[in-house]
Amino acid sequence: MITIENTALVLLAAGRSARYGDVGSKLDEEFLGKPLGVHVAVTLEDMPFLARAAVVDRCRIDYAAHGFEMIRNYEAAEGIASSVRRGVEFARRHDAAAVMFALADMPRVTVSHVYRMFDVANNPSHVVASSDGTQTKPPGIFGRDRFDFLMSLRGDQGARDLVRGGRHVVTSPAELIDVDTPEELEELRALVRPRARQAALTPVRE
Template identity: 65%
Template sequence: MIAAEDCVLVLLAAGRSQRMGDLGSKLDEPFLGRALGLHVAVALEDMPFRERVAVVGKAQCNYAAHGYTTVRNDDPALGLGRSVALGVDCARAHGAQAVVVALADMPRVTATHIWHLLEAADGPDAVVASSDGISPKPPAIFGRNRFDALLALEGDQGARDMVRGGKHVVTTPAELIDVDTPEELERLRALVGDPETYTRLRRS
């Protein structure tokens, strides 16, 4: 297990929301009484991370109010890899033994699941990702020996190859819903009233 106190949480919130049409930044869209992009920040606010870093773009979410250091990605067109590298660079400066990388457009992620990821992490070479029972995805943990590889990421592929080769901790599909389109946002809102379809664990 890697202790939360030894980790920096890196929240990626600099996406361009290109598939949202005229809605603007998806992270500013309302969901259950707050901006979509703030749900993960609130869900993880009691975890004792060494530091919290939000890599931000055009969204108006106030991450600083939830204890985050904000790092602006001034060129999100360079892709997800650029945001990951900015967050990891900040984590390294804080002496992190690992980073927990989460996405701000995944509003259902819980602290319980992050604790399970930490329990599965076993040292500086660790790569532990989430899974819905079918495919691996964020949130994910990377030990400090993976920092150089993360800093070298380019484009939108992010750390997919590392994630595929790492450990995978299964949780419900509902927890790992991300929002990229208006239709996905509406399905997320419908889930609140009719969760049954999305809350069974899948087995690959």
């Protein structure tokens, strides 16, 4: 049985931001008054995961302040697989029944979506991915029986085939936006700006 309480959460925050430009880390860029890469950590920090870790490289965000063990990935240039392997090692260290991977550059993931994912994660062989109705995306849950496969990944090799054959939980495309370029960050700011302005203009009822 997979539950939030026996699952390790691993936040992947060690990307090289190659498509974003020479900024150090895109995760440090401002979004809604905070670093882009901190939003998902804040969203998920109160969920009762067994343990939580952030695999980091160059960003300056203090994920420990949000309850995450910070794992430095000195091989981040190798590709995302090196961060995935560190996440699986972390999950195994805590004897987790599953690992959930989330991306730090996806600031709009919600708690309700994550709970819906766990509703369909039932046994150690299950793989549960998010979907915008067209394609699968993170976050994703991998049961313990899939750990050996994840440890075999190298370079930028992902688990696409494994994910395609898994269970998919559909949510709004706007929730699964990830930011790879400055233009995408500007588009995201434009998307949320009207809502933020409306919230500021709405009177507070006492």
